[in-house]
Amino acid sequence: MTHRQNFSEPPLPIFFSDETEPVAIRSGGKVPSYLADHRKRLRDRFMAGGADAMPDYELLELVLFRAIPRQDVKPLARQLIDGFGDFNRVVSAPAARLEEVKGVGPAVVQELKIVEAAAHRLSRARVIQRHVVSSWDALLDYCHTTMAHRETEQFRVLFLDRKNVLVADEAQAQGTVDHVPVYPREVVKRALELNASALILVHNHPSGDPTPSQSDIDMTRQIQAAADALGLTLHDHLIVGKSQELSFRAEGLL
Numbered sequence: 239m240t241h242r243q244n245f246s247e248p249p250l251p252i253f254f255s256d257e258t259e260p261v262a263i264r265s266g267g268k269v270p271s272y273l274a275d276h277r278k279r280l281r282d283r284f285m286a287g288g289a290d291a292m293p294d295y296e297l298l299e300l301v302l303f304r305a306i307p308r309q310d311v312k313p314l315a316r317q318l319i320d321g322f323g324d325f326n327r328v329v330s331a332p333a334a335r336l337e338e339v340k341g342v343g344p345a346v347v348q349e350l351k352i353v354e355a356a357a358h359r360l361s362r363a364r365v366i367q368r369h370v371v372s373s374w375d376a377l378l379d380y381c382h383t384t385m386a387h388r389e390t391e392q393f394r395v396l397f398l399d400r401k402n403v404l405v406a407d408e409a410q411a412q413g414t415v416d417h418v419p420v421y422p423r424e425v426v427k428r429a430l431e432l433n434a435s436a437l438i439l440v441h442n443h444p445s446g447d448p449t450p451s452q453s454d455i456d457m458t459r460q461i462q463a464a465a466d467a468l469g470l471t472l473h474d475h476l477i478v479g480k481s482q483e484l485s486f487r488a489e490g491l492l
Contacts, residue, residue, distance in 0.1 A: 273310060277303055294325040301329075301353055305345040314341045329354045330387040358384050362407065370402045370438070370473070377404070377438075378476075378483060385442040385478045393420050393441040397434035398473070406432050420457050422464040429470055436471040437461075446480035450491065458486060 280300060283291055295315040302311035318339060322328045328336075329350045336342050336350065361380040365373055377396075385392055397406040408428065411419050429437055439461065441454075450458075454477065462472045475486040486492045 273308075276310075276312075294328075295319045297325055298328060301349050302346060305343075305349040314339075314346075317341070327387050329357070332389065335389075365404055366407065368404060370396075370398060370404055381440050381476060381478050381483065385440065386480055388442050389444050391441055391444060393439070395425055395428065396438040396440060397429055397432050398436040398438070399433070400435045402436060402473075405434060420461075422457070422461040425461055426464045426468055426470060429465070430468065434470070436473050437465060438473050439475040440478065441476075442478040448477040448479035448482060448484035450475075450477055450484065450486070450489075455491060458491065462492065 280292070280296055284297075284300060289297055295312070295318075298315040298318060299311050302315055306314070318328045318336075319325070321339060322331050331350075333347045333351065336347050361376075361383040364376040365380045368376070370377060381394075385394070392409055393411045394407060394409050396404055397408070399405050410425060410428070411421075425437070425439075439458065443449075454475075458472075458475045465472045472492065473487070474492065477484045477486075
């Protein structure tokens with residue numbers, strides 16, 4: 239007797255996981271119970287102990303849950319951590335590089351970039367309109383959050399008023415992996431436009447080593463000379479590496 243398929247019943251949707259065989263999702267697209275339980279456990283652990291209670295790949299899973307609602311995201315989270323190094327490097331990676339990873343689509347990139355933007359916004363809120371001396375550690379944290387994991391050099395200027403309160407933070411130039419063009423005249427011109435009284439220069443070294451190059455030193459001296467001529471104070475020049483920063487002031491270079 240020949241078996242006849244009942245075409246009145248719609249085919250079951252298929253759930254694909256990198257670690258398991260394809261699984262049919264029953265009950266109108268409901269997530270399989272083992273996945274739902276896993277997600278609940280992670281969320282509960284996060285709410286009970288915060289980010290410190292979980293490794294980077296699990297924290298990344300929590301982010302991926304929203305972008306990929308019906309798939310086991312643990313393999314993708316591990317792949318991203320292995321490929322980029324840690325949670326911070328994943329969320330700050332360029333969109334184009336993220337999209338090279340199998341399984342990463344526009345929804346995943348969007349969620350990661352939202353997390354990155356939120357981190358920048360939070361760290362910036364801790365320093366903007368604050369007295370720099372009393373919030374120096376927060377300022378360093380902000381610089382690391384925004385610059386430490388960039389793959390190309392960026393030059394930023396922090397503008398301060400007469401009370402050393404940070405009134406503006408602006409990216410002045412973007413560069414390559416080992417060079418960024420800086421124009422001292424434009425830096426001091428912008429300070430005058432903002433009615434700033436002092437400056438802090440910040441740029442990153444994608445190599446991870448914050449040791450200043452001779453061109454870094456020469457550029458800083460040119461900006462200092464231009465600032466002195468206009469009555470502006472150059473407080474410091476910070477070079478941000480992967481895990482540490484270098485202060486020109488502390489090193490006796492200013």
